Amino acid sequence: MFPFMAQSSLTRELRQNKPFLSPRDEAFVALLRTADMLRWRLSEVIEPHNISIAQFNVLRILRGAETTGLPTLEISARMVEQAPGITRLVDRLEAAGLVRRERTRTDRRQVLCHIEPKGLKLLSWLDASVPQATEVLFSGLKPGDLDKLLESLDSIRKACAARCPSLRKH
Amino acid sequence: MFPFMAQSSLTRELRQNKPFLSPRDEAFVALLRTADMLRWRLSEVIEPHNISIAQFNVLRILRGAETTGLPTLEISARMVEQAPGITRLVDRLEAAGLVRRERTRTDRRQVLCHIEPKGLKLLSWLDASVPQATEVLFSGLKPGDLDKLLESLDSIRKACAARCPSLRKH
């Protein structure tokens, strides 16, 4: 459309010789790539502690329900990123002594998962270092930019959910 | 800070009982989650054709260099999302007849990868359906919103690259 337009920084980053078909196409790719970089940065901080990002997410979810515990599939529903293999993910956390499981008395199909003291201790280590590593990445954005970003992402997720009946059972 | 503030839609989505620590923290999570949903939507369109998102990305990259071909690690550097196992990823594409490989004469360490007619044909199927499925997800954003979004994501990636020496060899 504007072949004389300056090459976008994303085009340069991915060494593309052709511009994107549309701003929407570019936004799609930019989002995937930015998230991938954030994930990379996050894993640099947490993987030295021998847990994956997904496991970190499970621990945080369980800490949020420390007193009551949560059934396995409820954890799954609360994950930031989908993790279909939730059983084995929790298996590994249990094997590492970070989590404990027990069948409920009221509904004997359910398995309540609880975070263990060892898990809480690990999280307390990460409570300081994770925000320090991640929040600084947003320091180029003014408060208004952040609001606008959150709003745009919200709108995208809404459109996505409307079109992906299979996305969550919720 | 504002405990009386309306619960954010992300907090609701993830069924969190506590608000985010900061808008930056929320933006971090929102980005990961939005990208995950986009990936989900994309895979609904391309996986029925028996290729993964990463393989789709490789095919697109190779189409962009159809006449010359590309060395394996150059593909790796151009991927939207990191894929350390590039060799075996291309192995599978080759086994499926979508890609061809040959050692270069000038530098016999390199392996040039070329897209095959079968790969081009597959992409031409997806050329219509992928944008149709993905671009509509951005229809809630006005042109100005898109520009702002791209700009914010750019700033985040820049900060990320500056702090992740290990991210790319580039």
Added chain:
DNA sequence: GGTGAATAGTTGACATAACAACTATTCACC
């Protein structure tokens, strides 16, 4: 209160990802 459908989670088989060690080739430079 008995039967079929739905829910909660596990398991097995298989595919893919991740990490480290390895080969082959080229480059830098003395």
Added chain:
DNA sequence: GGTGAATAGTTGTTATGTCAACTATTCACC
């Protein structure tokens, strides 16, 4: 022109993810 470091990619091993089939329990309702 020979030697050590760097580059390009592969391979082996081990961990993790994926999909479908399976068990146990509960719910809906006649």
